[in-house]
Amino acid sequence: MYDTNRRVENAVTPKDIKIQARKVQVFYGDKHALKDVDVDILDKTVTAFIGPSGCGKSTFLRCINRMNDTIPIARVEGEILLDGEDVYDRRVDPVQLRAKVGMVFQKPNPFPKSIYDNVAYGPRIHGLSRNRAELDGIVEGALRGAALWNEVKDRLSEPGTGLSGGQQQRLCIARAVATSPEVLLMDEPCSALDPIATAQVEELIEELREQFSVVIVTHSMQQAARVSQKTAFFHLGNLVEYGDTDDIFTRPKDSRTEAYISGRIG
Numbered sequence: 001m002y003d004t005n006r007r008v009e010n011a012v013t014p015k016d017i018k019i020q021a022r023k024v025q026v027f028y029g030d031k032h033a034l035k036d037v038d039v040d041i042l043d044k045t046v047t048a049f050i051g052p053s054g055c056g057k058s059t060f061l062r063c064i065n066r067m068n069d070t071i072p073i074a075r076v077e078g079e080i081l082l083d084g085e086d087v088y089d090r091r092v093d094p095v096q097l098r099a100k101v102g103m104v105f106q107k108p109n110p111f112p113k114s115i116y117d118n119v120a121y122g123p124r125i126h127g128l129s130r131n132r133a134e135l136d137g138i139v140e141g142a143l144r145g146a147a148l149w150n151e152v153k154d155r156l157s158e159p160g161t162g163l164s165g166g167q168q169q170r171l172c173i174a175r176a177v178a179t180s181p182e183v184l185l186m187d188e189p190c191s192a193l194d195p196i197a198t199a200q201v202e203e204l205i206e207e208l209r210e211q212f213s214v215v216i217v218t219h220s221m222q223q224a225a226r227v228s229q230k231t232a233f234f235h236l237g238n239l240v241e242y243g244d245t246d247d248i249f250t251r252p253k254d255s256r257t258e259a260y261i262s263g264r265i266g
C-alpha cells in the first residue's frame with residue numbers, strides 16, 4: 001500500500017544506538033500524556049513518529065532536547081540517554097543540548113534577521129568560529145547542507161522572513177544544521193509547505209541522515225514510508241509498535257497499528 005524506502009540496513013549494533021528512552025512518562029498537570037515509552041533510536045537513520053492527533057508524538061519529540069522544560073506544567077520522568085548520557089542530568093545545560101539536538105518546527109519560524117544572521121545565530125552564541133571568515137564558511141556550509149545556498153547566496157543580507165515558505169523552512173534547517181548537531185528533530189516540517197517544497201525537504205532529509213540521526217513527526221503515512229527507515233506508532237500516550245518502516249506498513253503486529261495505517265482509527 002505504501003511505497004517504503006527499501007534500503008538494506010546493516011545489522012544493528014549497540015554503537016548505532018544514538019538515543020535510548022527508558023520508561024519515559026510525561027504529565028501536563030494531571031494529564032498523563034506519555035506512558036512508559038521505551039525505544040532505541042539509531043544513528044544515521046530517519047525515524048518517523050506516527051499516530052492519531054493527541055497521541056503524544058510531539059510530546060515525546062520535545063523530551064529528547066528538553067523543549068518540554070519550557071512548558072511550566074510539564075513533568076518528565078524516566079531516562080533519555082544521548083550516547084549513554086542522561087539528557088535530564090542536572091549537569092546538562094539545555095542550551096548546549098539543543099545545539100547537539102536541533103529542532104525544526106511545523107511552521108517555518110526564521111528570526112526577524114537577515115538570512116546570514118539566522119544561520120550565524122547558533123555558531124555565534126556557541127562560539128564556533130574564531131573570525132568572520134570562519135563564520136562565513138559555517139554559514140555557507142549550512143546553507144549548502146540545507147540545499148538553499150544557490151537560491152540565497154546573492155541576498156544573504158536580506159531578511160529571512162522575505163523568503164518563500166519552503167525556502168524559510170530550509171533556512172530553519174540550515175539554522176539547525178549550523179551548530180553541527182548530532183540529532184535533528186522535525187515536528188511536521190512539511191505541513192505548511194506545498195508539494196514541491198515538501199519534495200525538496202524530503203530529499204534533504206535523505207541527505208541529512210548520512211550525517212546524523214533524524215526524527216520526524218508526520219501525519220502523512222506516505223511521507224513516513226518515503227523518508228524513514230524506522231517507524232514508531234503512538235496511540236493514546238503509548239508507543240504501541242516500533243520497527244522497520246517496511247514492516248510497520250506492510251506487516252504490522254498490533255491491531256491498533258493495522259487499524260491506523262488502514263485508516264480505521266485516526
Ligand SMILES: Nc1ncnc2c1ncn2[C@@H]1O[C@H](COP(=O)(O)OP(=O)(O)OP(=O)(O)O)[C@@H](O)[C@H]1O
Pocket residue numbers: 028031033051052053054055056057058059060071073
Ligand atoms: N502544553 C500543553 N499543555 C497541556 N496539555 C498538553 C500540552 N501539549 C500537549 N498536551 C496534551 O498532551 C497530549 C499529547 O499531545 P501531543 O501534542 O504530544 O500529541 P501529538 O500526537 O503530537 O498530536 P498532533 O498530531 O495533533 O500534533 C494531548 O492530549 C495534548 O492535549
